[in-house]
Every structure is written in structure tokens, then in C-alpha cells.
Amino acid sequence: MNKDRLKEFEAMFNPQSIAVVGASSGRKMGGLAVRHLQLAGYKGKIFPVNPTEREILGLKAYPSVRDIPDPVGYTIIMVPAAAVLRVIDDCAAKGVKVVQLFTAGFSETGEAEPTRLEREMVARAHRAGIRLIGPNCAGISVPAKLIPLETTGVIGQPGDIAILAQSGGHTETLADIGLSRGIRFSKLISFGNACDLNAIDFLEYLKEDPETRIIALYLEGITDGRRLYQLLAEISPIKPVVLLKGGRTETGKEMAMSHTSSLAGSAAVWTAAMKQAGAIEVSTLEEMADTLMALQELPPITGNRIAIVSQLGGGAGGAGVLAADVCTSLGLELPPFTGEIKDKLKSIVNAPGSILRNPLDMSLMGRQAALLRKVLGVLAGLSDYDLIMLNERPTFLLALVSEAELQAINDVLVDFQHSNKKPLVVVSPPGGVHEKERVEVERRLTQAGIPIYPSFERAAKALANIIWYWGFKDKYQT
């Protein structure tokens, strides 16, 4: 990517100032966008643009973009579609380089006039050297630059995952999930109808972006499939790409047409091609978040041999049976504990009801932090296992132990994580009598960098996804 193009993107992701056209003092979107920038603590200048108001949320308002005296780095348009051409002309006159359009009512309507309007807008922008993001999108958020999502105002934690999504709602949803699950972002980009800048453009940038290590991509359709394939095949060996395709079914396809004016294409051909390119295809936003978390927190794991410590404090037998079913049916292996391993475990765990298999059922001994520490110590030393999974359900533990003891058990997990001896994943299903305490446990473990999942099914799927990817990368490199 040449310097000029990189500079274009710099104006989007590190703007020195932002104009909001259609800003107002009320609770309309334009007002919210300004307010959200203020609340997030954005350090650049904010220029509200409104033809009738002179001050908005304590900031001087300008009748048009032309009237702003300072240079304008980035412009967000939130006025109705009918007013957009005039604003583009204003931006051209001002010398604005990048415009993002929240405004909807263009080609996604499927109607002739709005589609013509979109084309005219693109033509005028290109004549003036303006690049367009959208229309019909929720724009860009850059947590490290304190630029929040303009609609919800959510600002994610800074990190190295880029979200690139044709749906603004999905960037907002992933940011929201990320905050509670510790998934951290470099950029969140929604590009809606992609009338100008599209998935290919942004992917070319993210491939180079030093702040992005992992890419999440939501697409509803693509005009240049060959280039997308080629680009993903170039990126995958360098950075993992987690891909979710909307419109895989007929009904979804029709909805995608109305949503972002996208032709969705055949699902089977698509999936085969994406696999060949090395992209990790997922089928829901939840699976996308789960997989991103595994990529973010776990080292490159190419082996699929899992040791499971089943439900601490009780109910570990049945939970272990279902965990084994779910994990093995998703392609993970649970090699049995045999010979010497079994002897070592037996010297620690010997309660009636305990089961020295894999999954390991510590029975009532699972409530003793000191024993858990020893068990993890044994498992950490085994080269026959690539990863440890453990599940806890605070309702069970808190029936038997105090909150301090619950904390001691989780101290063991945090210490183990910090020891870096073996990757650890925790399953902790939400809901139940002690949900408050569970959320606190999840918060602690998440902060320590332990990926947490609400079920074995979701954990196993995420792990299978990343193990597949690291295997792909290994094969590619040899």
C-alpha cells in the first residue's frame, strides 16, 4: 500500500478534528454523535454543523462545513438523504478528504431514485478527491484515540483486534460484548452500502496496520469475489481473519439485499473458497466473539488434546460426560489419564465419587484450592495435553464454601495463568442463584487473560476454530 493511500486511512483512524453535520442539542442522532465524542474524551476538535443553531452541547456550531475556520479531518453526515449532495459540495469546497455517511435511504431501498442519488454522490465526491464511508453505516471507532461508536457511544478497550463489518449494528454489538468479555479492539469499522470504500479497501489497510494483529470481518455481499479471495489468502498467513457471512440462506440473502444492497451468492462455494484462503468462518456473532477471544488470549495451539477438570464443587460427573460428548463431537481429543498420570492424580484426589478419567471429576475435593493447585500442577507437566479446560459453577461452590474460599480457588486459576505453563480455558455458565458472584469471578479471570465461555459447546467451537487456523498457518509455512 503506497504512502498516499496510507495517508487517506490516517485521516479516518487518527483524525485531528471531526465535523458532525446534522448535529443538534436534542436526542437526535446528530446530537448523540457529538455527545458521545465528548463523553469518550476525544482529544481533537469537534465541529457541530447545523444551519439554525449557534451552539450545541457547549460547542460553537457552524451553518455549514464551509464555515468552519479550522482544518476538518473527518466529517460525519447525519442529515436526511435529500440534503446530502449539498453537504458533499460543502465538504469539497472545504477540502475535506474523508466523509462518513450515517444517513440511510440510498441503494439499500432497492428503488431507482435513491440508487441514482447514491451514484451522483459518489461521482461528486470523487471529483473532489473525497473518499466516502457508507452510506447507511455507523462509521468508525478507534478506542486508543478515544473515538467511540457514534450511535451507542460505547467505546471498547484498546487492543489489537480490528472489526470490519458491513453492518453498523454488528460493530456495536461486538463492542458491547467485548467490554464485558475483555475483547480489545484496534479499530471498529462499519461500511454499510460500501458505495466507495469497501471491504477490499479496508482489508488492504488492515493487512498493513501495525496496530491490528487479528481481523474480524462481517460481509453481506461482495462485488469482487476474486480479489477478496486473493486478499484473504495473502492476509491469513500473517494475521488470522475471522469471517461471518450474512445472507447464507435464501431469506437471509433477501434481507441482506435490503439491508446493505448486497448480492450474497452461493453459500457452499463461498465456504469452500474461504477455507482454502485460510479464513476462519463462523456462523453467529457469538461464535465470532468466542473465536476472537481465543485468538486474543491463547498462544498458537496446533494440537487438539485437551485435559478437562470438570465442574468444581459438585455435579462434575454429569458435566464431565456432556463436556466429553460436546468436545469430541467438535473434533477435540480427550486422551485418557493413564498409568503414571493416574497414579499422580490418585495421590491428590481420592474422595468417593471422584473419577480419575479425562474429564477429571474431583468430586467434593474440587472445593479445596490447595488440591486444585496440585492437580493443575500435574496436568501442566504433561506433554500429552495441549490445553486445560476447567468449569466452575459458583452456585455449587458457594453451597459448600465461603466467598473467601471461592476467591482462593480462583486465585489458583489466576496464578496458574500467570505461570504460563499450559494454556487454560474456563467454562462458567451464566444465570443461577449466585450470578452476581459469578460475574465477579468472570471479571477477575478475564482480567488475568483467561478466556471464559458460557458453555463447553461454545468453548470447544472456538478452540476447534483456532486450532484449525494455526494448523493451516503451519502447513502454509512448511
Added chain:
Amino acid sequence: MNKDRLKEFEAMFNPQSIAVVGASSGRKMGGLAVRHLQLAGYKGKIFPVNPTEREILGLKAYPSVRDIPDPVGYTIIMVPAAAVLRVIDDCAAKGVKVVQLFTAGFSETGEAEPTRLEREMVARAHRAGIRLIGPNCAGISVPAKLIPLETTGVIGQPGDIAILAQSGGHTETLADIGLSRGIRFSKLISFGNACDLNAIDFLEYLKEDPETRIIALYLEGITDGRRLYQLLAEISPIKPVVLLKGGRTETGKEMAMSHTSSLAGSAAVWTAAMKQAGAIEVSTLEEMADTLMALQELPPITGNRIAIVSQLGGGAGGAGVLAADVCTSLGLELPPFTGEIKDKLKSIVNAPGSILRNPLDMSLMGRQAALLRKVLGVLAGLSDYDLIMLNERPTFLLALVSEAELQAINDVLVDFQHSNKKPLVVVSPPGGVHEKERVEVERRLTQAGIPIYPSFERAAKALANIIWYWGFKDKYQT
């Protein structure tokens, strides 16, 4: 089922008194079982049995069951396996009719001596006319009789779902999930190794039990497959049975052998047979809970035509695309809104960015309670749809509306539910910035009898399950 056998079960599910053998004042299981009965407010007499203590948790303690002066309705044994035979003899001398064994360390160990001990225990019990539940189980909970789960102390809400599970942990887990999701229970029965009373016996009872309308069954293995098939085929046309089989994979099978001494058999043959018998087979505890909630709250729905109102307040387009993909790939149909319906919707929803398809994207108009009320009114009147699904994510709504307005939106849903015009299901994903408010919304809607799911995937699976069942029942009756 004859009167004598019914009487046997009466002693389990409505005991006038309960003896806990192995009770103590400490935090051991025996003490917890007594404490949990007290906390739950159990109305019958509780007799702690301990050879060395004279008073336990304010109750007079007895050296043995023989020494209890009153009649003993039900006995829970929590002493080590080695002491069990003597306790059984005591129970025989006292004339106890039903004994439940929490104690583990019998045939599930796979070892000769414990297996022999289990057989000897059964022989002695039978000679004395005692029926055994377990060993290696968490016993019985009857919410309406204020009998909690002995281990966690959780007492579910009374209702008409019976849980019958070879795993005590699963009864505990389902009770815990049930409390937060409004799933209500008639009985929760865990029967562990099933050395005497087994799944068949309990199913025969639940088939007749007037307090049970829906049955959830977790099995790890079965000795008499033919009888089970026959019985499920008899029950299914009367009461839906939701079935989860542990040990469907080789690893799960081995774990099941160690957990409850069960031989698990071939998965494919099993699944085909269960389907023919009319049982709803599920593959995780989450899917079981989801399906139970749909059966509990929704009327018999045999049609699969769904109208979707996509994400209120924002992000409805992308959410609608994925909802359509997920629902149709799980066998639900989303007939498009056409002609007159579309016109009616257009007269209510006409914001830019809104999509008058199914899923319906109300765009920013989805934050207006009055408009939502009108939209639901239109959908309720359409005979082309069997059910309405709607999703809300409070993070989106609360970026745009006040808490009072959020409440007004949910008032609309509650009112709609009470109008009984069309079944309604809500999807409300957990996590995110406004989780506290979301939990409150979930609580309100749950109380109103609206089934809530954490994702479209889980909602669609549960719906597909019950639609299949009601279709099976219809076919059976014609």
C-alpha cells in the same frame, strides 16, 4: 400403576418426615442437607442421625435410625460406603420404606468389591421391603413441598415440569437455571447408579403424576431399552418428554461408565428410536432448558411460520440478516411481508434505514413504544404467521431512550403477551454495558410468561423442537 406402587412414590415426593443419616453440625454434606431443609422451610419433621452428636442445628440428633421414636417417611444416607449396610439394617428394623443414598463408591468405581457391596445392599433392602434411590445421587427435590436439593440447597419454583436425571449435578444445574429463567418444577429426581429404582420406574410414575405436564429426562445408559422405548412411546402422546443422552461419543461413553456405571450404546440407533417414540432429543443442558421453557410458556404450535421484529433501537438490519439465516437453517420459515401487510406496516414505519421485510427493521422508530404497539397489532392479526419473535439489546435502546421509555417498550411486550393474540418469544443477549437493566427486562418479561432466549440460535432450536413435537402429537392423534 397400582395403588401400592403409587403409595411407594408418595413416600418419596410427599414425606411427612425425613431422616438424614450422617448429619453433622459442620460444613459436611450431612450437615448441609439438614440445613438446606431448614432454610427451605420444609414442613415435616427432620431427624438428624449421628452416633456421637446429641443435637445438630437445633434439632435433637439420634444415634441410629432405630432410635427415632416417630415414624420415618424418607431417609437420606450420607455416610461413607463402608457404613451403609449397617444403616440399611437399621432402616429395615425401623420399617423405613424409601432410602436415598448420596453415598458414592459403589459400582461406578468399576471395581469388584464396591460392586459387590452395592449388590448386597440391594439384596438386604429388598428383603426388608425398602426401595432404594441411588447410590451416588443427589436425591429428590419437590418445590411445592419445600424440599430443596440436598446438596446446593436450591429450591426451584413450583410448576409442572419433572426433571428425571441420572446425574445429580444436572438436576442441580437445571434447578439453578430454572430459578433465573422462570422454569418451574413439579419434581427434580436424580437416581445415580439406579441400583434399584431406575428411569423406567420413575417414568411410569411421572406418566401418571397429575402434577407433571412435561418431563425432562437425562440418561447415561439403560438396561432395558425395549421397555424404555415402549414407555416413551406411551408417554409422548400425553406429555412431551425432552431427552438428553450423555455418553453419545466414545469418550463420553467411557466417562458415563465411570460416572453412573452405565453402558451407553450406539448413538445413531438410539436417536432414531427416540424420534420414533416421540421424544424430543436435545444435545446440551442449555438446549434442554430452552426447550422446557418453550413447552412451559407457549401453546401447542404446529406451524413454523415466524414473523420477526428485529433489534429494537438500532442495528436491526444486520441482526435481521443473521436471524433470518439462523432461523431458516434450523427449519423455521419467515414468509415475506407482502401486499396489504406491507402497506399496513408502511403506514406505521417509514424511517430511512427501515426495512419492511421479515425480519422487520424498524430502524430508529423501534425506540418508540407507541409504534411498536401498532406493529405488533398488525402482526397479531395475520393468520399467515404462527409466532412472533422480537429481539432487544438494552445497550442500543438506552443510548437513545430513557429508562422510563425502555420500560414503556417492555410494557408493550407485556401487554401484548397478556392479550393472548399471538405467541411471542423475545431474544435478549446477555453481556454488555447495560447488563443490569437487561437482567431487569428479562425478569419482567419472564414473569409475564414470555420465553426469553440469549440468542436467535437457541430460540430457533427450542422452537423447532416443540414444533416438531406438536406435529408428532397431531399425527399420532389423527
